[in-house]
Amino acid sequence: MLATSRPHRQRRALTYHIASLVALLAFWWLLSYYTNSAHIIHGASALPSPLSVLNAIAGLSVFLAPGTPTTLAHGLAALWQNTLVSAERLLGGVLLGAAIGITAGLLLAWSKLVRLLVQGPVLLVRTIPLMALVPLFLAWWGGTSFGILAFIAFAVFSVVVISTVEAAGNVPPELVNLARTLGAARFRIYRTVILPAIVPAVIGGLRVVIGIGWALLLAGEYLGAQNGLGHVLIMAEDYLYTARMALIVVMIMVYTFVLDRLFTLAADWITRWMPKD
Amino acid sequence: MSEITIEHLSVSFTRRRAGAFAALQDVSAHITPQTFVAILGLSGSGKTTLLNVVAGLLQPTSGRVLLDGRPITGPGSDRGVVFQQDALFMWRSVVKNVEYGLEVKGMPRAQRRALAEHWLTVVGLKDFAHFFPKELSGGMKKRCQLAMVLANEPTTLLMDEPYGALDYVTKCQLQDELLALLHTTPKTTLFVTHDIEEALYLSDRVLILSRGRLIADMPVTFDSPRTNDLRLSPEFAIAKQRLWRSLDGATQQRPLSLTGLPASIPEQP
Amino acid sequence: MKMNTSTTRMPPKGRVAEHNTDAVGAPGIGSRLAIARYWARAETKVLPLVGVLIFLGLWQTLASVLGPYKLPALTSLWPQVVTDLWKNRLLEAQGGGSHGLAPDIVYTIESTLSGGALGVCLGLFVGLAMGRSYIVRGWLEWPIQLGRTIPPLAIIPFLVIWFGPARSAQVGVVLFSTTVVVVVTTTAAIRNVDPIYSRRALTLGASSNRIFATIILPAIVPEVLAGIRVAIGLAWGVEVVSEYAGAPAGMGTVFEKMIPYEALAVIIVAIFWVTVMAVLVDLLIVLTRRRLTRWMPRASR
Ligand SMILES: Nc1ncnc2c1ncn2[C@@H]1O[C@H](COP(=O)(O)OP(=O)(O)OP(=O)(O)O)[C@@H](O)[C@H]1O
Ligand SMILES: [Mg+2]
Numbered sequence: 050m051l052a053t054s055r056p057h058r059q060r061r062a063l064t065y066h067i068a069s070l071v072a073l074l075a076f077w078w079l080l081s082y083y084t085n086s087a088h089i090i091h092g093a094s095a096l097p098s099p100l101s102v103l104n105a106i107a108g109l110s111v112f113l114a115p116g117t118p119t120t121l122a123h124g125l126a127a128l129w130q131n132t133l134v135s136a137e138r139l140l141g142g143v144l145l146g147a148a149i150g151i152t153a154g155l156l157l158a159w160s161k162l163v164r165l166l167v168q169g170p171v172l173l174v175r176t177i178p179l180m181a182l183v184p185l186f187l188a189w190w191g192g193t194s195f196g197i198l199a200f201i202a203f204a205v206f207s208v209v210v211i212s213t214v215e216a217a218g219n220v221p222p223e224l225v226n227l228a229r230t231l232g233a234a235r236f237r238i239y240r241t242v243i244l245p246a247i248v249p250a251v252i253g254g255l256r257v258v259i260g261i262g263w264a265l266l267l268a269g270e271y272l273g274a275q276n277g278l279g280h281v282l283i284m285a286e287d288y289l290y291t292a293r294m295a296l297i298v299v300m301i302m303v304y305t306f307v308l309d310r311l312f313t314l315a316a317d318w319i320t321r322w323m324p325k326d
Numbered sequence: 327m328s329e330i331t332i333e334h335l336s337v338s339f340t341r342r343r344a345g346a347f348a349a350l351q352d353v354s355a356h357i358t359p360q361t362f363v364a365i366l367g368l369s370g371s372g373k374t375t376l377l378n379v380v381a382g383l384l385q386p387t388s389g390r391v392l393l394d395g396r397p398i399t400g401p402g403s404d405r406g407v408v409f410q411q412d413a414l415f416m417w418r419s420v421v422k423n424v425e426y427g428l429e430v431k432g433m434p435r436a437q438r439r440a441l442a443e444h445w446l447t448v449v450g451l452k453d454f455a456h457f458f459p460k461e462l463s464g465g466m467k468k469r470c471q472l473a474m475v476l477a478n479e480p481t482t483l484l485m486d487e488p489y490g491a492l493d494y495v496t497k498c499q500l501q502d503e504l505l506a507l508l509h510t511t512p513k514t515t516l517f518v519t520h521d522i523e524e525a526l527y528l529s530d531r532v533l534i535l536s537r538g539r540l541i542a543d544m545p546v547t548f549d550s551p552r553t554n555d556l557r558l559s560p561e562f563a564i565a566k567q568r569l570w571r572s573l574d575g576a577t578q579q580r581p582l583s584l585t586g587l588p589a590s591i592p593e594q595p
Numbered sequence: 596m597k598m599n600t601s602t603t604r605m606p607p608k609g610r611v612a613e614h615n616t617d618a619v620g621a622p623g624i625g626s627r628l629a630i631a632r633y634w635a636r637a638e639t640k641v642l643p644l645v646g647v648l649i650f651l652g653l654w655q656t657l658a659s660v661l662g663p664y665k666l667p668a669l670t671s672l673w674p675q676v677v678t679d680l681w682k683n684r685l686l687e688a689q690g691g692g693s694h695g696l697a698p699d700i701v702y703t704i705e706s707t708l709s710g711g712a713l714g715v716c717l718g719l720f721v722g723l724a725m726g727r728s729y730i731v732r733g734w735l736e737w738p739i740q741l742g743r744t745i746p747p748l749a750i751i752p753f754l755v756i757w758f759g760p761a762r763s764a765q766v767g768v769v770l771f772s773t774t775v776v777v778v779v780t781t782t783a784a785i786r787n788v789d790p791i792y793s794r795r796a797l798t799l800g801a802s803s804n805r806i807f808a809t810i811i812l813p814a815i816v817p818e819v820l821a822g823i824r825v826a827i828g829l830a831w832g833v834e835v836v837s838e839y840a841g842a843p844a845g846m847g848t849v850f851e852k853m854i855p856y857e858a859l860a861v862i863i864v865a866i867f868w869v870t871v872m873a874v875l876v877d878l879l880i881v882l883t884r885r886r887l888t889r890w891m892p893r894a895s896r
Contacts, residue, residue: 058729065733073738095757165642170650172643177870180832184850184862189665226383227413231427231478232403241426245417261829263746268836271748273854283840286752298749305744322417324460 097292105292135277139266142201150206154213179204180268187273197269205258216250252316328481328514330357334389349375351538360512364525367535373518381407406475410486412467414459421455427478445473465496483515522569667860679864689852702844707834710766714773722781747772747833751840760841768837773826780822784815820884831873
């Protein structure tokens with residue numbers, strides 16, 4: 050364990066990493082080859098091969114408009130369109146929820162009376178498993194885009210408001226005192242001390258919700274939406290279009306990865322003043 | 327001119343089960359303008375509490391503190407505080423930290439940047455203006471805090487064990503810098519410390535607190551400017567020993583006797 | 596708190612800590628202080644309760660404005676919480692069986708807990724293996740990172756096609772989601788163990804196996820249990836939504852049948868029971884954690 054040098058082990062780890070990906074892809078391909086010959090369910094393969102996933106792009110053309118010719122360009126357009134719809138719900142919900150959550154959290158941190166009054170109901174609502182709340186939002190907004198956006202916004206809000214209040218309570222008192230001795234009034238202290246000091250905690254809370262963001266979105270889109278990636282996915286299940294299902298899953302994976310990277314980059318830049326560890 | 331008058335000051339805290347706890351009891355002192363007063367005492371003796379009352383961060387339970395004859399009602403930019411902890415706005419660069427007080431005053435951007443850079447030069451942090459506090463060493467953080475406070479041009483300086491966590495040599499350097507600085511821009515200074523040598527070296531007067539009470543008040547009459555040679559002189563050693571003894575006596579359970587302590591610490595021959 | 600009066604009665608010498616300022620002296624001032632102090636202690640318990648009452652009051656008022664299809668009144672909801680467990684006519688008419696919500700609740704609990712338990716075991720096994728051997732870690736790290744990018748709900752359609760709308764589909768989804776969370780937190784916990792402990796043991800001559808068993812394992816317990824708590828908390832939601840996508844029974848199927856009829860009362864009662872179950876299981880995990888981490892300083896548990 051101690052014998053091998055560090056760079057050597059890192060090189061070896063990279064070899065394993067790449068080998069694992071190659072093995073995974075090969076395994077998928079072989080398994081799909083086997084299931085294609087042995088396990089056909091209603092004319093569809095139970096596990097589509099990587100190639101058929103790529104071919105499924107063209108098939109999405111039907112989502113553009115009824116009667117659209119099935120071409121790769123139309124398929125990509127349809128994919129893009131549904132991506133935009135989903136992204137709008139996801140990002141809109143996250144932004145809306147975060148904005149309301151931070152504002153409400155700061156207001157709560159301002160007044161102890163209000164904080165104590167709201168504490169009970171917030172905890173009560175927070176104990177409900179978030180995804181179990183979809184039906185309520187669907188019943189209120191009937192599966193409209195706004196209903197799903199509102200659901201995501203609510204989920205984000207419920208996480209962010211709690212981390213904001215907690216963080217505001219944890220701001221080191223000496224920082225507040227420092228601002229006071231430099232002559233700052235209460236509102237300025239809120240703007241220039243409390244607000245920046247809670248940023249890392251709020252980002253931490255946001256990271257948690259963004260991690261389950263796609264799950265929330267899919268929950269909303271499964272249960273009632275007329276478009277969006279979740280809708281395409283659940284429709285594909287009904288018709289047993291497994292290649293199309295796999296395509297959507299792969300796309301979601303790509304989006305999740307990209308979103309996560311962007312978020313991490315932005316978060317690292319915003320909190321660049323923080324001591325690391 | 328900032329003359330501080332402390333009259334029968336008492337502060338007590340409510341502790342969860344034990345009821346009231348007196349952190350300061352009947353402390354009185356008169357501090358003339360532009361004197362450097364060191365407040366010496368063991369841990370928990372009420373030094374920070376006293377400083378906080380003067381800073382306006384804490385309400386006295388009874389008695390009062392006057393600044394130029396007017397009671398202190400709250401914190402203000404006329405009294406600059408260097409805290410015991412490293413209080414810096416971590417999310418602002420060094421120069422932006424120094425600008426903070428000027429921002430509060432509503433000074434235009436260009437002007438406050440120039441002023442902040444001036445004070446950073448004074449404390450020797452010019453080259454670190456755009457660093458974040460996390461990139462500074464402990465001594466540099468203290469310098470930054472000092473620049474932040476000085477930029478506000480307070481008439482009173484309140485410092486709470488500012489050099490407590492530093493190595494000996496750095497501490498001595500910062501002490502010399504502080505003296506030089508106060509020589510050019512004199513201010514009334516309350517300097518809390520538990521370091522006997524530091525108290526003697528810097529101050530014109532030493533107040534000793536013990537368990538919330540003021541047990542000694544002595545002038546320090548070494549010549550200024552003071553240099554590091556003073557630290558090694560026999561007079562300094564004698565004065566140090568006397569302060570030590572009075573602090574040591576404060577830890578004993580028996581009532582403290584002040585007999586044997588000199589009324590003042592002798593001047594350097 | 597500002598106390599202008601108490602020091603006047605303070606004894607001259609330094610000992611005041613045990614002295615009860617309320618018991619002697621001017622009774623008026625003393626009792627006012629006592630009330631203030633009592634309130635300071637009580638408000639943190641009383642006000643949240645008042646808050647809940649206001650919340651329920653608001654609900655009731657809003658309900659009378661919006662009507663039962665948007666927000667059922669608490670008064671009409673309350674009896675249903677229990678009676679719906681055994682019988683609900685609308686549900687029966689929609690093919691939800693003649694026994695009300697009870698069978699669905701049982702289905703949801705069984706699937707969530709079996710999927711969750713399997714996922715925790717698998718996740719711990721994989722996570723510990725990855726922490727123990729860098730070869731396992733090398734092979735599994737990227738696949739796990741890939742797995743993290745798949746929302747568990749996205750694989751439901753596959754499981755439903757492979758296994759049919761049966762319990763195995765739900766258990767599979769919960770298993771997947773729980774495993775990923777537990778693996779990620781376990782490996783992170785192992786990474787977070789301060790190397791000073793291992794070095795201390797190494798200098799005492801411990802083998803790497805012994806270090807893993809006696810230092811790494813106990814050190815990661817709190818963090819891993821926190822991860823399990825998150826994973827199980829998530830599992831309830833995953834289970835319910837996966838039931839919606841195809842299941843023989845369960846709370847998700849109740850939602851599926853009730854949403855078209857805007858039968859909000861039944862939906863809220865169902866959410867209520869899912870929440871009760873989630874809270875009970877969570878409590879169990881918290882108690883376990885408290886038992887297993889008695890050695891830790893209270894603040895960091
Ligand atoms: N907010 C508070 N609530 C209750 N007790 C307090 C509070 N602040 C200070 N005390 C108590 O008052 C006493 C004096 O505290 P203070 O902070 O003034 O000590 P100090 O002389 O500055 O000590 P140190 O050298 O350790 O900083 C201590 O016994 C402390 O426990
Ligand atoms: Mg102190």
